[in-house]
Amino acid sequence: MTLKKNNPLRLDVSHVARQSPGTYRTFDLHFPSLHFEPDLDLHDLEGEITISVTDDGVAAEGQLSAKTELECTRCLEPYQQTLDIHFTEIFSFSPSQDEEDDHKEQQLPPDGYIDLEPLIREYALLDIPIKHLCSEGCKGLCSVCGANLNHEDCGHRQEDIDPRMAKLKQLLDEEEMEELGRE
Ligand SMILES: [Zn+2]
Ligand SMILES: [Zn+2]
Structure with missing residues (x-):
């Protein structure tokens, strides 16, 4: 109409x-x-x-x-x-x-x-809110694979990683793995 x-x-x-x-x-x-x-x-x-x-x-x-x-x-x-x-x-x-x-x-x-x-x-x-949220507890999208976390748990860990830090984190993770390997 x-x-x-x-x-x-x-x-x-x-x-x-x-x-x-x-x-x-x-x-x-x-x-x-x-x-x-x-x-x-x-x-x-x-x-x-x-x-x-x-x-x-x-x-x-x-x-x-x-x-x-x-x-x-x-x-x-x-x-x-x-x-x-x-x-x-x-x-x-x-x-x-x-x-x-x-x-x-x-x-x-x-x-x-x-x-x-x-x-x-x-x-x-x-009355339209500044933040558009489908619900207060909306889980959003997976930052790794883009899955809608309200519908599925893709298993990825959700962390806010600065892309510049991502490389460093990867290195640290590898180091950690190596250490675990040595034990
Ligand atoms: Zn939502
Ligand atoms: Zn994911």
């Missing part, structure tokens, strides 16, 4: 926006799969959007979760990363007059439709 045509994340809040301040309405979202231009795919996007009426606009509060496919930096396997998408965004009836205001409020569109797409995209991206 693409959001280009008939954007399903455009939320009609025109009705609730006409109610008195304090009124709120909750919208349930569930999308098996959505593509966000240009490069984000979310699966099992679900949760609630609560729209509450304030004195001069509406607040949109999102409590959503979704999954996205990432590649584990240790074992290089694709995996599904769960993302928490939480936000509160204010849409005012009339734009703020204060040019100096750091927190720019958005204006509620005249047709009463809030586009959740940029919000969900932004907050989903914020």
Whole structure:
């Protein structure tokens, strides 16, 4: 599903926006799969959007979760990363007059439709961890043969060896073997 045509994340809040301040309405979202231009795919996007009426606009509060496919930096396997998408965004009836205001409020569109797409995209991206790990205990790849150590034990010893030291280690190992041979 693409959001280009008939954007399903455009939320009609025109009705609730006409109610008195304090009124709120909750919208349930569930999308098996959505593509966000240009490069984000979310699966099992679900949760609630609560729209509450304030004195001069509406607040949109999102409590959503979704999954996205990432590649584990240790074992290089694709995996599904769960993302928490939480936000509160204010849409005012009339734009703020204060040019100096750091927190720019958005204006509620005249047709009463809030586009959740940029919000969900932004907050989903914020929740993507810097380190992509399929699991905390991912064992990664064997530094000798490249086997995925989560799936098999290839028998190699995993050591962080500086390539420049590898030669020296090899010599020491040979010496050790010789010594063992002499005993
Ligand atoms: Zn992994
Ligand atoms: Zn190995």
